[in-house]
Amino acid sequence: MVTNIIVAILFLISTFLSHSKALRFPQELFNFSSNQISIVDNPSRPPSSSASPTPLLSPASPAVSSPLVPALFIIGDSTVDCGNNNFLGTFARADRPPYGRDFDTHQPTGRFCNGRIPVDYLALHLGLPFVPSYLGQDGELEDMLHGVNYASASAGVIFSSGSELGQHISFTHQIQQFTDTYQQFVLSLGEDVANDLISSSVLYISIGINDYIHYYLRNVSNVQNLYLPWGFNQFLASTMRQEIKNLYNINVRRLVIMGLPPIGCAPYYLWRYKSNKGECIEEINDMIMEFNFVMRYMTEELLHELPDAHIIFCDVFQGSMDIIQNHKRYDFKVTADACCGLGRYKGWIMCMSPEMACRDASNHIWWDQFHPTDAVNAILADNVWSSRHTEMCYPMNLEKMVVSKPE
Template identity: 70%
Template sequence: MYIIYNLAPFPNNSNQKAKNGAFLFPPSTVLPPLPLPLPLPLASPIPLPSTTPPRLRVSPPHRRRLLRRPSTAAALSLPAAAASPLAPALFVLGDSTVDCGTNNFLGTLARADRAPYGRDFDTHRPTGRFSNGRIIVDYLALRLGLPFVPPYLGQSGKVEDMIYGVNYASAAAGILFASGSDLGMHVSLTQQIQQVTDTSEQLALSLGEEAAADLFRRSVFYVSIGSNDFIHYYLRNTSSVQSLYLPWEFNQLLVNTVKQELKNLYNTNVRKFIVMGLAPIGCTPHYLWQYGSINGECINEINNLVVEFNYAMRYMVQQLSSELPDAMVTFCDAFKGSMDILKNRDRYGFQTTTDACCGLGKYGGLIMCLVPEMACSNASNHVWWDEFHPTDAVNRIIADNVWSGEHATMCYPMNLQEMTKPKL
């Protein structure tokens, strides 16, 4: 059995041929099923069109006064840790799919600290989550018996504030430092890993080196990033990146970078990884509007890039598992889980799979969600909350799949429940 990906050129790309005369996208590309010896070199022969990311110029938590603590009533409404959680902590790295408030403290257009974001959250107020309610890692925290993970930039620096985990994710962040820069400040993946190192050192000072290392080894690290490398970089042809990298070369560059960053996390004693693939970006309301989808059909030219990226990521995770035998590394295919929802909306209880609950223009994809008046009355009927992000209802379904594969098998070689199953 073979997987066939029909890759068509981008409609807005007039230069369809590479320098050697070959088309950027052949009429069809046949990829054999996993495993296969997919070549993923350690470094691309073409230099990165961006500079080395600087260390984030935000003071560490114990030296900042940016903290905006929730009211007592709001704090009491949030879940607390269980008596015996399945993992001591949950640490989160990524972009707006899992940002829970990091960008509230940054100068950026990529912020969700205003209504109607958060209107269906536990506190019924905006928190910085790009959703009407909870995000995937909120549901996973509850499954693990942990409280919701707080943002790194919203912490006081005390160990008790991070003992159950920290969320480093930053909206607009990409695998590459340059991705998402058009929106303003963000914390790149490399900078997030610097923050993980800072957390490790801080825990070591308070708990002792061995106790801190043991905490990291038993905790779950959830990584969800990569969409902005396409949305805000490759698809916009920023810095003429499409002339430097063919689509498959760009995907290789991204995957190789993620692999090295996961190794960097491993070197800080991380042993349990959940690595998320990308959702179907070509089905988001923004691209349905931009590419002029007639009846809500997804944009295959974009989704083919995502499928190839996820395919390479899954193979990379297999490689990494063999290279780091004492680590547990799982890849979860968000594309597969999301497409199951889009193709079976009645089974999942959704009325619309194309229109954003909050937005303007056809499909609600013209502009981001700005004011409450732009939002629909019942987000639970919608797959999409805004032009790029799913609703709380979808986040819950995907979280169920990451946890146990309840609705669709997404995670390989194991789901989170299997990863954290107590040893007898």
């Protein structure tokens, strides 16, 4: 055991040092536009027609030739990063085995999962191919017409959240990248066509958890003495509210806002707080539930404030707790331990080598310290799409949003 830990730590240090040159430059000095950043590698784009690694994906997905929306754009963190962090100097990378072992290509792509992430399943439901990462494509118009994924692992609503792990693309930077893409559409397609494409497409936002993991719970800058959880939640929500209004101003009309998952049940916090029998850490989950409540209320306000906007809020906490509490119904046998990691609940050391992973991830809820398995992602995506297992999106699910006629 000690030998494995030493090897794991040495591997982590060597990975970080190999990117130390990039880390010498502050993030704000980087222009992340695809035509101004050096792309050192271009991961192969996974085919959308590959067989699903889990039976939970609805078998009937729309054909790519007749998508329900023109494109799917994604802003977020490691829950939806499909490879942007592969190009950054950071600890937060999923570009090595066993990540991706159950993915369509059986190769690591930068997804923090053993297989697909929720937006992969949603793309198929929408009749679209898997969405490419912003830094993983060369900026050609045809590569972006069906959508772009700007998500970056360790990013948060607060600019500095997760910065101790190295480089990441912050929430504000991701929105700027999306704005750059919109402007490229205007220049190439004309303003009317570009506006129609953006307003008819879906923008999916999944961010905020790192503001707790890497900022509030770590008490960075003594934040817990400055803000009680309710005040911190209000601060995050108000920041997101303004950014959503900024997106609306460039013709975004269909938004999916994802709430936060129950990280008080994540293996890392079960280990850190010395959970006795895998019980979730209530004080953490209470903060998350409160944040989701604030975000749902904010969504309702925005629906009244922004004409012709279609915004849905999906309570990931609610959907995830349904899985945890009814795990037998979903055929999950392991609810507390991660599939990959070291230490109690496999929550002490992050997943870094195939030897650290369990043989079958499909019966686990958690893949690593913080991220769910492909099987859980499939269930949550089905809930976002059609409320298939439990209702967690308000005021409607994504399927009803995209098939409803514009007002």
